Amino acid sequence: MNFSLNEYLDELRPLINVDCGTFTVEGIEVIANLMAGKYQDLGWDVKRIDCGPAGTGLEVRNKPEADHVDIMFIGHMDTVFPVGTAAERPMSVEGDRAFGPGVADMKSGLLNVVYALRNLDASVLDKLSIAVCMNPDEETGSAHSAEWLAGVAKTAKQVLVAEAARADGSLVKARKGMARYRISFHGKAAHAGNDPTAGRSAITEMANWVLAINDMTDLTTGTTFNTGVVKGGEGANIVADFCEIFVDARYWDNDEFNGRDALLRAMTEKPFVDGVRIELDREAYKPSMVPSEQTEALMETVVAAGSEMGLDITFQEVGGGSDANLTASMGIPTLDGLGPAGGAMHSADEFLELNTIEERINLLMRVVTKLAG
Secondary structure: OOOOHHHHHHHHHHHHOOOOEOOOHHHHHHHHHHHHHHHHHOOOEEEEEEOHHHOEEEEEEOOOOOOOEOEEEEEEOOEOOOOOHHHHOOOEEEOOEEEOOOHHHHHHHHHHHHHHHHHOOHHHHHOOOEEEEEEOOHHHOOOOOHHHHHHHHOOEOOEEEOOOEOOOOOEEEEEOEEEEEEEEEEOEOEEOOOOHHHOEOHHHHHHHHHHHHHOOOEOOOOEEEEEEEEEEOOOOOEEOOEEEEEEEEEEOOHHHHHHHHHHHHHHOOOOOOOOOEEEEEEEEEEOOEOOOHHHHHHHHHHHHHHHHOOOOOOEEEEOOOOHHHHHHHOOOOEEEOOOOEEEOOOOOOOEEEHHHHHHHHHHHHHHHHHHOO
């Protein structure tokens, strides 16, 4: 492969310098059009998927008529950053790193897949049915794309997710499951001085819930619950008639989480404050990603490919979720972190390690070649 870092960065920059946070559909459409054009130039079939309010997804195949998928690549087009971020801090290069919103999570991963497939021998690609799925809403839990991704994945032999490798170059073999809840409390307003007993405080109910939710954390098993947002109340002299919280859950043990989830739902029927009504909405959910025997075999393939390149491939278990959680939970061998290395994701300091780009493209190419037999 003839690789030019400057050419790569020129191709990466337009993917970074556009606001494409989840539900920023105009920006997602820009990314979708750019990525679609790259695959159309390769002669691959590109199907646009309607992901509702999240915008457009892309399903790209080299053999659209095939009834199975030998390798499914997954990547997301959205970021976590608000409108205005791209103008505030467009992509920049300093020393051995590139910076910018989504530079590692995960525009470089999307581009690395393109580079790998561009440079593979036609004889290798002819042996394989490959699907590349790019969704627009991974950063908020893939609620509008999960059904589509699962539909493609159910015919796939293995899944490779091109999220960034860890900063030390490790791939990801396991990810915690995640869930996000919006819990709303509906009480009754009253004057806090004149007639407080006539009210039913949504905030008091919420406070009891926060303490109960804290008790659901078990650090020994890795199950954590965090109430990260609280909203409610109109004034200090008013018994609050409404409050809501947003809760994040992370876990390794899916069964343990399911028990906690059932407990939360049961709590809605027995409020701490009589007369308060509770609504619980689980807005996002991903089961944990735990390697199976088949995944271990896929890991050995990646290790062998790395060894041929002089790379010592290592794997990590991480707390953040991705679309790998979905496909792994379906029993499909799945590996994540196959993009170039980066770090400080979801922050203004997010970076991409430039010296890992070419090696990770080559690693992808070797892995695909091995999987082709």
